[in-house]
Amino acid sequence: MSPFTLLITLLLVTVTYILIHVTAFRPKGRKLPPGPLAFPIIGHLHMLGNLPHRTLQSLAKKYGPIMSLRLGNVPTIIVSSPEAAELFLKTHDTVFASRPKLLFNKYVTYGTKGLISSEYGSYWRNVRKLCTTQLLSASKIDLFAPIRREGLVQLVNSVMVSAASGEVVDLSENVSRLMESVSFKMILGGNTFDAKGIIQEVLNLAGAFNLADYVPFLGILDLQGLTRRYKKISTKVDKMLEKIIKEHEQVPKDHERQKDFVDVLLSLMNQPMNPHELTLQMIDKTNVKAIILDMIAGSFDTSATVIEWALSELVKHPRVMKCLQHELDNVVGMNRMVEEEDLTKLNYLDMVVKETLRLHPIGPLLAPHESMEDITLNGYFIQRKSRIIVNAWAIGRDPEVWSKNVEEFYPERFVDKNIDLRGRDFQLIPFGSGRRGCPGLQLGLITVKIVVAQLVHCFNWELPHGMLPNELDMKEKFGLTIPRVNHLLAKPSGRLVE
Ligand code: HEM
Numbered sequence: 001m002s003p004f005t006l007l008i009t010l011l012l013v014t015v016t017y018i019l020i021h022v023t024a025f026r027p028k029g030r031k032l033p034p035g036p037l038a039f040p041i042i043g044h045l046h047m048l049g050n051l052p053h054r055t056l057q058s059l060a061k062k063y064g065p066i067m068s069l070r071l072g073n074v075p076t077i078i079v080s081s082p083e084a085a086e087l088f089l090k091t092h093d094t095v096f097a098s099r100p101k102l103l104f105n106k107y108v109t110y111g112t113k114g115l116i117s118s119e120y121g122s123y124w125r126n127v128r129k130l131c132t133t134q135l136l137s138a139s140k141i142d143l144f145a146p147i148r149r150e151g152l153v154q155l156v157n158s159v160m161v162s163a164a165s166g167e168v169v170d171l172s173e174n175v176s177r178l179m180e181s182v183s184f185k186m187i188l189g190g191n192t193f194d195a196k197g198i199i200q201e202v203l204n205l206a207g208a209f210n211l212a213d214y215v216p217f218l219g220i221l222d223l224q225g226l227t228r229r230y231k232k233i234s235t236k237v238d239k240m241l242e243k244i245i246k247e248h249e250q251v252p253k254d255h256e257r258q259k260d261f262v263d264v265l266l267s268l269m270n271q272p273m274n275p276h277e278l279t280l281q282m283i284d285k286t287n288v289k290a291i292i293l294d295m296i297a298g299s300f301d302t303s304a305t306v307i308e309w310a311l312s313e314l315v316k317h318p319r320v321m322k323c324l325q326h327e328l329d330n331v332v333g334m335n336r337m338v339e340e341e342d343l344t345k346l347n348y349l350d351m352v353v354k355e356t357l358r359l360h361p362i363g364p365l366l367a368p369h370e371s372m373e374d375i376t377l378n379g380y381f382i383q384r385k386s387r388i389i390v391n392a393w394a395i396g397r398d399p400e401v402w403s404k405n406v407e408e409f410y411p412e413r414f415v416d417k418n419i420d421l422r423g424r425d426f427q428l429i430p431f432g433s434g435r436r437g438c439p440g441l442q443l444g445l446i447t448v449k450i451v452v453a454q455l456v457h458c459f460n461w462e463l464p465h466g467m468l469p470n471e472l473d474m475k476e477k478f479g480l481t482i483p484r485v486n487h488l489l490a491k492p493s494g495r496l497v498e
Pocket of ligand 1: 115116117294295296299306362363366367368369431432433435436437438439441443445448
């Protein structure tokens with residue numbers, strides 16, 4: 001096709017698109033939530049920038065806590081206050097409990113066969129129940145405590161060596177490696193051969209912004225080359241999962257070993273997801289593969305990123321670090337490491353973790369929700385299939401909710417406040433809330449707490465090269481989670497009595 005014909009074709013497609021879509025999306029005579037004026041085709045996409053949670057916070061200051069945007073083709077509602085979040089995630093939870101269909105999921109995560117991307121309905125309900133009862137219940141989490149302990153002892157030992165030789169430790173790298181190894185052992189039984197690189201590419205792609213999800217007619221052009229990468233990685237992912245499943249199937253049934261998530265899921269294969277349903281959905285191998293992938297995606301980076309931010313804030317605020325060490329000295333003592341059983345007695349640690357998640361919710365915009373029917377809320381019309389984005393990051397930094405010292409890392413703000421993280425208190429929702437809230441909350445919290453407590457109890461930490469605490473940069477980058485841009489480096493010295 002000559003460049004001229006291509007140009008004319010593109011122009012025709014664009015004009016037709018505007019006529020059909022943009023006009024159709026303006027619900028006549030119905031009041032939309034306020035929002036800035038949109039460009040044709042791209043809508044407000046150009047406004048999002050590199051750190052969308054921050055841009056959306058500034059826009060919400062102007063247009064209010066329920067704001068209307070159009071991201072390309074997609075009508076989008078941005079929710080930015082605890083009251084509005086309660087309206088969407090609790091009062092009308094059933095209307096907003098679905099997920100949009102994204103190209104990444106279509107190609108990489110077996111369509112909507114997993115949990116994270118599955119649309120709301122009986123399939124999602126069954127998979128969710130299976131995950132919460134068979135993989136992520138309190139008793140199952142306890143079963144994996146030895147894996148967490150073993151990994152953490154190894155990390156402490158290696159940091160001790162660095163402490164003895166006065167070396168600087170890359171905490172970001174070490175924590176990330178610890179979480180990878182713990183997740184792999186828990187989910188796959190430790191078969192990490194070629195999985196790490198593949199999973200990293202999957203997570204990078206899951207966090208990448210794909211223009212074609214918002215302006216579908218650009219999909220065929222694959223301008224960002226993402227579809228090509230999706231297809232390439234999906235083959236590798238499938239090969240990797242097939243190999244892992246085969247290895248698990250070959251282990252003799254009477255072989256004594258800790259059952260990992262793959263074992264549990266394979267033991268449920270060919271059984272109905274819900275025996276009480278009329279239309280029996282059987283668990284097949286694709287379901288198993290999709291769920292394994294979701295468990296990896298849910299656990300791999302999340303806890304590591306929260307730990308990275310908690311340690312950054314503690315190193316930046318020596319007063320808070322000292323208070324935490326004081327609590328650990330009293331509860332645990334200087335002669336031993338922290339055990340998971342100690343965690344319920346560590347109230348200051350609990351406040352440090354809440355304060356970290358208030359300032360650094362690692363999914364700042366939660367995961368996108370999609371509305372399932374037309375609805376009018378607070379007088380505003382929200383059409384079916386709107387994208388709902390809850391800005392948990394902005395809610396955590398709202399001075400009207402958290403008072404004037406909102407930007408300060410100050411765990412004491414939680415003293416005598418009965419605010420928990422389970423999604424009941426809408427001013428603090430780093431795990432989301434309602435039906436789509438995080439099913440890995442308990443596992444995530446135990447993991448974050450034990451790692452932070454251990455590293456703070458066993459070592460004092462100093463910034464390298466005489467850097468002062470207030471000089472530590474806190475720049476963040478946006479993706480599937482928001483980690484630090486620059487790794488956290490610090491110099492350890494041992495604290496415990498030998
Ligand atoms: C501190 C660690 C973690 C944080 C901060 C976190 C946060 C979140 C958030 C914000 C959501 C989206 C909620 C929404 O859409 O409203 C989510 C969903 C989810 N998380 Fe987590 N998460 C963590 C750990 C985990 C772990 C350890 C797992 C599993 C092993 C996990 C599995 C999932 C799954 C499967 C979903 C999708 C649930 C659904 O759509 O029904 N998460 N998480």
